[in-house]
Amino acid sequence: MGKLSPRHAVVDSNMCVACGTCADVCPTGAMEIVSGVFAKPTEEKCVGCGICAKECPASAIRVEVRS
Amino acid sequence: MKKQQRHWYHYLWIWSIIYFSLGFVNILFAWLGLISFCLPLIFAIGGGNKLFCNRYCDRGQFLRVMGSQVGLSLRREMPEWMKGKAFRYGFMVFFFAMFFNIIYVSWLVASDIQGVQEAVTVLWTFQLPWNWTYSAGITPWVAQFAFGLYSLMLTSEIIAIVAMLIYKPRSWCVFCPMGTLTQTICKAKYVPTAK
Ligand code: SF4
Ligand code: SF4
Ligand code: SF4
Numbered sequence: 001m002g003k004l005s006p007r008h009a010v011v012d013s014n015m016c017v018a019c020g021t022c023a024d025v026c027p028t029g030a031m032e033i034v035s036g037v038f039a040k041p042t043e044e045k046c047v048g049c050g051i052c053a054k055e056c057p058a059s060a061i062r063v064e065v066r067s
Numbered sequence: 068m069k070k071q072q073r074h075w076y077h078y079l080w081i082w083s084i085i086y087f088s089l090g091f092v093n094i095l096f097a098w099l100g101l102i103s104f105c106l107p108l109i110f111a112i113g114g115g116n117k118l119f120c121n122r123y124c125d126r127g128q129f130l131r132v133m134g135s136q137v138g139l140s141l142r143r144e145m146p147e148w149m150k151g152k153a154f155r156y157g158f159m160v161f162f163f164a165m166f167f168n169i170i171y172v173s174w175l176v177a178s179d180i181q182g183v184q185e186a187v188t189v190l191w192t193f194q195l196p197w198n199w200t201y202s203a204g205i206t207p208w209v210a211q212f213a214f215g216l217y218s219l220m221l222t223s224e225i226i227a228i229v230a231m232l233i234y235k236p237r238s239w240c241v242f243c244p245m246g247t248l249t250q251t252i253c254k255a256k257y258v259p260t261a262k
Contacts, residue, residue: 017241017246018121020120024121037254058241
């Protein structure tokens with residue numbers, strides 16, 4: 001298992017409209033749309049770059065320091 | 068960082084341009100707009116997913132190409148109320164009421180209660196003459212439905228483009244009636260799994 005990045009994307013599933021924009025732009029292929037309901041990043045793949053957060057039209061993504 | 072592989076479906080945004088161009092030539096092509104109504108529902112009801120939005124929607128792609136790649140979007144933050152459930156569900160109900168009204172008017176034409184309106188109505192207000200796309204001989208209700216559907220598709224495209232220009236490129240997807248409906252269906256079918 002590789003080392004996890006210090007920051008990662010966190011999705012507010014209440015705000016998410018499951019449009020898939022984040023999955024489309026994520027350079028590591030970390031974002032997945034779970035059953036057409038909300039987006040969820042694969043922790044091991046997310047490098048916390050924030051590209052998805054910049055593009056999300058619903059402002060449902062924040063990039064946070066991993067706890 | 069690795070560049071994502073391009074697939075044939077990444078070019079479906081071209082369909083948006085083709086669709087509106089075809090309706091400019093012959094209004095009967097507007098019927099093809101039903102694909103955008105049926106496919107998302109087939110994915111949502113049959114597969115319990117939003118694969119149409121996530122992969123195959125020409126409009127979603129068109130907005131991202133124009134907003135992000137061409138750089139037409141001002142990328143302002145959308146007002147909170149636009150992202151709220153009241154607006155999203157309210158707009159969905161209104162939009163589908165307008166869709167059923169198109170079916171109702173087509174039925175009136177089929178029943179000879181009303182004649183065909185050879186016009187495209189934009190934003191439910193402005194009537195644009197569109198008569199060159201229609202020739203006598205076409206079954207009147209078929210033409211009427213085509214004018215109605217094209218009006219609805221054009222209206223929603225205009226709203227989507229304005230939202231793309233002001234807010235983030237795919238802002239329309241936040242309150243898109245089809246997107247809201249399919250997410251609602253997926254939510255109803257969703258069974259959370261452990262892990
Ligand atoms: S871009 Fe935003 S709204 Fe769309 S699926 Fe991703 S988190 Fe959800
Ligand atoms: S923060 Fe970067 S790596 Fe993580 S999900 Fe978003 S786009 Fe992908
Ligand atoms: S929300 Fe609407 S416009 Fe956006 S991808 Fe889905 S169907 Fe297309």
